[in-house]
Structures are given as structure tokens and as C-alpha cells.
Amino acid sequence: MRPENQSSVSHFLLRGLPIRPEQQGVFFALFLGMYLTTVLGNLLLILLIRLDARLHTPMYFFLSHLAFSDVSVSSVTVPKMLLDMLTQDQSVPYAGCIVQLYFFIVFAAFDNLLLAVMAYDRYVAVCHPLHYPTIMREELCVMLVAGSWVVSFVHALLHTLLLVQMSFCADSTINHFFCDLTVLLKLSCSDISLNELVIFTEGGILFILPLGSVLGSYICIGTIILRVPTTKRLLKAFSTCGSHLLVVSLYYGSLASVYFFSSSWDSKDIIASVMYTVVTPMLNPFIYSLRNRDIKQALHVFVNRADFCKLQSVNPQIAVMSTASSLS
Numbered sequence: 001m002r003p004e005n006q007s008s009v010s011h012f013l014l015r016g017l018p019i020r021p022e023q024q025g026v027f028f029a030l031f032l033g034m035y036l037t038t039v040l041g042n043l044l045l046i047l048l049i050r051l052d053a054r055l056h057t058p059m060y061f062f063l064s065h066l067a068f069s070d071v072s073v074s075s076v077t078v079p080k081m082l083l084d085m086l087t088q089d090q091s092v093p094y095a096g097c098i099v100q101l102y103f104f105i106v107f108a109a110f111d112n113l114l115l116a117v118m119a120y121d122r123y124v125a126v127c128h129p130l131h132y133p134t135i136m137r138e139e140l141c142v143m144l145v146a147g148s149w150v151v152s153f154v155h156a157l158l159h160t161l162l163l164v165q166m167s168f169c170a171d172s173t174i175n176h177f178f179c180d181l182t183v184l185l186k187l188s189c190s191d192i193s194l195n196e197l198v199i200f201t202e203g204g205i206l207f208i209l210p211l212g213s214v215l216g217s218y219i220c221i222g223t224i225i226l227r228v229p230t231t232k233r234l235l236k237a238f239s240t241c242g243s244h245l246l247v248v249s250l251y252y253g254s255l256a257s258v259y260f261f262s263s264s265w266d267s268k269d270i271i272a273s274v275m276y277t278v279v280t281p282m283l284n285p286f287i288y289s290l291r292n293r294d295i296k297q298a299l300h301v302f303v304n305r306a307d308f309c310k311l312q313s314v315n316p317q318i319a320v321m322s323t324a325s326s327l328s
Helices: 021-051 058-087 094-127 129-135 138-164 181-186 193-227 231-259 267-290 293-314 316-327
Strands: 011-014 091-093
Touching (some): 058 138, 193 231, 231 267
Antiparallel strands (some): 011 091
């Protein structure tokens, strides 16, 4: 096949999800509902953390950034997928594809780093509870989050700059529903050995170190708990770490299914990508809220405030009487 310079490739063609044309409407409604749930659920979680002073702790500070990243990673991929399903126009401009790739790598890398930071926070909370306020001080939390963002942006910029040096073949069909680095490299007619080397070295380090930090943190937590394995300690540890451990399992499970346990980009890999980009971000607010008493209380206060404001706008006198009766 005759190679073409990347400047001559003005568009890529996204093949999208492997679904039948007559099923497009059903899947469009399904993914639209899931995306709206992701956005509303995570934004509500961020709002509750910002408004309720009881949630101004390191754990919820990290959780608010995770919620923002979840909204972002879904917003990078899902709206384009929904637009393709609605209009049947699956082309994406070259520049748009590169931009989508860059921000997808940014938020995926940030999720990876932030989960490691949150694991360290849970380790300190369980293994060093008396020193938790002094260790997880505000300055350290801000530095950890800021450092994660900087590393993510640099990581994405490195891989994007290497990609734009590539030349692409005449066949510019992407067998996926978004512009993923691995798929784009398969379309290149250039030598991708340097790209692969960077992926397996720099990318591997960026994946293995946070994963090792997560595993190390939970090994230490398990060791501390099993020294005196009482039911009370087990329940407390589960309430402290259970939500984060479940999110970690979903994140690394879907990521491993895409990049490590697949031989080719077929429907199986696309389903795994849907798990990572659509399902996991949608589930995270529910995972952190359903068994979390602080979030439930903050939500209850928020709903009461909203009801009061609505009642006050309708009839100020009734609102005042309602407030007085509740105080009494």
C-alpha cells in the first residue's frame, strides 16, 4: 500500500460500536442515559463536597478530582460516539482525532495516578490514624493532585507529539469508537518502534508504579488488620477502603482487558473500552455514595436547602414558619 504523508490525511473514519443498524436507536438512548447519569452524578458529588464543610477532608478532596476526571474522560469519547450514531457520519477530522487522543490520555493517566494517591490516603487513615491529620495536611494533598495533573499532561503530550510525526496509509479507518493511541499506531505506515518503546518504558512505568503503590498500600492495610482480626476492625476497614478498592478493581480490570489481555481490536476489546469510558465513570458516584454516611447526610442537607429555597420563592411566610417549626 502506498504511504501518504500525515498532512494529506484530513479525516479518519470511526467504525464505532459493533451493533446492527436497526439497533442504533436503542443503543443511542441507552448510552445517552448512561452519559447523562455520569455527568449529573459526578457533578452532584463535586457540588456536595464543595458545599458541605464536613466533606472538606483529604479523602473527599481527592474524590472530587476523581469525579471531575470521570466526567472528562466520558465527555472526551461519548458525545462523539452518540453524534455518530445519530447522524451516521462517522468521520472525524485529523486535528479533532489528535485532540481527542491527547485529552483521553490526560484523564486516563490522571485516574491512574489519583487512585494511587487515594490508596496512600487510605493506608495512612488505617495504619497511622493518630498521625493522619499531620501527614495528610492540605499542602501535601494539593501537591499530590497538582503533581498528578502535571505528569498526566506531560505524559499525554509526549505520546501525542510522537504520533503526529507518523505518516498514515491510505486506509484511515479506525476500528473503534474513538481515537485510541494503539489503534492509530496500527494505521501508520511509518516505523513505530520508537512509539512502542516509549509506550512500554515510560507508559509501563506510569502504569506499574501507581499499581504497585495501590497493591502495597492494601497489603500493609491487610497486614495491620490481620494482626488482630476482630469483626469490628474488619468492618471499619471495609467501610474505609471498600469503595476505593471496588473502583480500583473496575479501573484496572477494564484497562487490563483492553491493553494486556487482547490480541486484536475486535468487539471484545471495544466492549472493554466501553466499560472503562462509560460504565466505570457512571458507577463511581454510586459506589462512593450508597455506603457512605457523610455523602448521604450532605445530600439530605442539600435537598432540604433546595426545598427551602423553592418554598421561600413561592411563599416567604410559609418558609419562615417551616424553618421555625423545624428549629423547635
